[in-house]
Amino acid sequence: MTPSKKAGVGSPRSGAKTSKTKKKNGAGKNASKVILAATDEILAHYPLEEASLIMVLQELNDQLNWLPPKALERVAKKLNVPFGKVQGVATFYRAFSLKPKGKKTVKVCTGTACHVRGASMLVDELKRSLEVEPGEGISEDGNFSLETVNCVGACAMAPVAMIGDHYYASMTPGNIAKMLKKEKPE
Amino acid sequence: MTSSNGKPFGSVKNLLKRAEKILKERKKLKQEIRVCAGPGCIALGAKDIHKELCKQLDDHKKELEAAGLELNVTLSEKCTGCHGMCEAGPIVTIEPEGTFYTGVKPRDTKKIVEKTLLKDQLVDPLLYQLGHHRGGGKVKHYADIPFYSLQLRVALRKVGVVDPTNFDDFLAEGGFQAFAKAIAEMTPEDVIDQVEKSGLRGRGGAGFSTGRKWRSALRVKEDRVWLICNGDEGDPGAFMDRAIMEGDPYSVLEGMMIGAYALGATDAWIYVRHEYPLAVEHLQMAIDKLTNAGLLGENILGTGMTLNVRISRGGGAFVCGESSALMRSLEGKVGEPRAKYVRSVEKGLHDEPTVLNNVETFTCVPAIIDKGAEWFASMGREKSKGTKAFSLVGKVKHTGLIEVPMGRTLREIIFDIGGGIIDDRPFKAVQTGGPSGGCLPAGKLNLQVDFDTLADAGAMMGSGGMIVMDDHTCMVDVAKYFINFLIGESCGKCVPCREGLYQLYDLLNKITNGEGKPGDLETIETLCHTMEVASLCALGKSAPYPVTSTIKYFREEYEEHINDGVCRAGVCPKLIVYHINDDCNGCEVCRKHCPTNAITGEKKKLHVIDPDLCISCGICKSVCKFDTIDIMSGGKIVSRDVVA
Secondary structure, three states: OOOOOOOOOOOOOOHHHHHHHHHHHHOHHHHHHHHHHHHHHHHOOOOOOHHHHHHHHHHHHHHHOOOOHHHHHHHHHHHOOOHHHHHHHHHHOOOOOOOOOOOEEEEEEOOHHHHHOOHHHHHHHHHHHHOOEOOEOOOOOOOEEEEEEOOOOOHHHOOOEEEOOEEEOOOOHHHHHHHHHHHOOO | OOOOOOOOOOOHHHHHHHHHHHHHHHHOOOEEEEEEOOHHHHHOOHHHHHHHHHHHHHHOHHHHHHOOOOEOOOEEEEEEOOOOOHHHOOOEEEEOOOEEEOOOOOOHHHHHHHHHHHHOOOOHHHEEEOOOOOOOOEEOEHHHOHHHHOOOOOOOOOOOOOOOOOHHHHHHOOOOHHHHHHHHHOOHHHHHHHHHHHOOEOOOOOOOEHHHHHHHHHHOOOOOOEEEEEEOOOOOOOOHHHHHHHHOHHHHHHHHHHHHHHHOOOEEEEEEOOOOHHHHHHHHHHHHHHHHOOOOEEEEOOOOEEEEEEEEEOOOOHHHHOHHHHHHHHOOOOOOOOOOOOOOOOOOHHHOOEEEEEHHHHHHHHHHHHHOHHHHHOOEOOOOEOEEEEEEEEOEOOOEEEEEEOOOEHHHHHHHHOOOEHHHOOEEEEEEOHHHOEEEEHHHOOOEOOHHHHHHOOOOOOOOEEEEEEOOOOHHHHHHHHHHHHHHHOOOOOHHHHHHHHHHHHHHHHHHOOOOOOOHHHHHHHHHHHHHHHOOOHHHHHOOHHHHHHHHHHHHHHHHHHHHOOOOOOOOHHHOEEEEOOOOOOOOHHHHHOOOOOEEOOOOOOOEEOOOOOOOOOHHHHHOOOOOEEEEEOOEEOOOOOOO
16 A cells, blocks of 8 residues: 555546546535544544554544545644654554545455455456456546455355445355446445 | 443452352243354344344244243343354354254244244254255254364353353353452462463464463563453454454453453553454443443452453554564554564563463463363363364365364364365365465375474464365465465565565466476575574564475475466466367357457357457356356366355
């Protein structure tokens, strides 16, 4: 996971994407207000010291689905930790995302049990059909992000994919299209 | 769920009294229905089954009462932790008969209530079919299923038995008897003595003697000792600690409380893996309950003992399962390990003395105090006492969670308990110990599993993941998989681990792509040796094991990849081609699904795959209903099943 270079930008790939991004930046002022308000709200629950850093970032990530640079700056300032250190922690742990995500995230379990039953073929097929890399980018329609997780503990149903709380058991490359169609947000 | 009418217990006597009272009430209980709510069963809809069951019980209330089964008095229902046999989930059991229902659906609950509870008849289709590939009979009780009858449960003793959210339930099953005994009848020295004599070794991987660790912490004369429970179970394919934390959180806490009493620790942390939200929920519930009941906090049971337990959710970094990295993470820092000459019992968390043990280790402690060190030491082998929980997964028939005495052979575990390989294919290897472990071949099936035998064979006990592989698993690909996993998880602090892993991956990737050169294997071996010797922490030192063990036992597979460009398992995409055989009836399904239009053919006529357009995605094979698509490598058919 490499930190995103620009705030709020996913991975611009086509012209259509860029115009969408511009639109986002237009409403950017409001969005950053929301982000900062959420950050302050979370910070209020913790002692303002370095030891709180991971827990604050976890709550932020849960709430916003990612860690916007603005929020990280605010956290660094309030906890009195150098920004570089905050960035270091945010990039180190898998639980944190430094890029915005799609409306839904497809998680493919790549634990060993799933791997020996063909999880890598699922990842390849999702990469191809969504045109995203695991942990990076949002599908063209803004609906899906892709992630791999090490083990979801449902090895009996391997290989497993998860969207939200729902488990898709014994997946094959052939029924991925069906799963995505079913999960497509309104 | 009120434990002591909302008031703290105040004394050991009160706690024991309360436990006695609950036991008395429980004696009225004629039947109990247990719905498995382990991760596997929840994924298959266990929560809906429980909801529907409660509704059915309510609907049949009058009839049940007429049969002498009064709800919540003589008949009760509950969600428990993992029963272990995830393959057969969702599981519902009925006690005391031990009736075992598998693959239950919400609509089946009506039959269970009407037939089994009211008429004492079994619901035949829900019974477990013994050896379903050999046409064996149906089994009524789980005690008769080899999967269960060959196990011995110590750490998992209450998982699948108690309702993890119910404190009274835990008391009824003998919970906190050990803590009461320790705090009332034993000195801290006695407790450590017992743990040491039991021969308990750390269940997290390294296998260090728990008693000795505790004793050395006691020798450090400092005011404060931290106690940490390591629940950062990061090994992919391992979920023992998860099952314990979710299914029996009180036992984990009881073990920690006994440890805290022995060590004089007043502050404790439980570090739980980021991906286990339910474990956090259940542990937090248990901590709150115990604090209200006066079993945690200040002046515990009126003895003056103080213990505060807090939970920290990990950040999802595998390396944080390493103790010193975990401590940095608890301090809010990047989880980098440090060199081992600094001992955590002297300088651990916040540079203060710290004792860290694994979830399973802590869970064994109450059983040892309760039944005595001799009892525990009577199980297992000379240097590895007691039992060990494993998650048995991969290409094995009975995927699930098991616990056996140390010293059982791999063959007993995989073939007797696990039921053998899916579709009765040939066994190829078993991988133990997670990403730092190794792969053992068929020749090692008679190995008696304990800490030392596994290490001698080039594998590792680790936390207890056991991944079974058949002839459709490519060993080079498995080695590459683990190295790729470790690249993502290496903290990057020391060069041998950080750069060594990248170089290893690069070489393995070339080999699986058919670009390997003679001499590559020797380069890999040199690299592995350097990493083993020069890395800073256990992650780096053991990182090459998946590679060295696969080269040791499956060298010819590597050589085939390099010299002949053949992947005999039919896994490595660059070395295989998909081919439609003559059985094709021209149903057109594969052609419609092919993402690159590589398949051509007319209706009801043989279809053909254009190898230049084919990207080996495997979709055609997974959608073909007639199994007419073969995988070829080196001109031979090596087909593998996409779905096990």
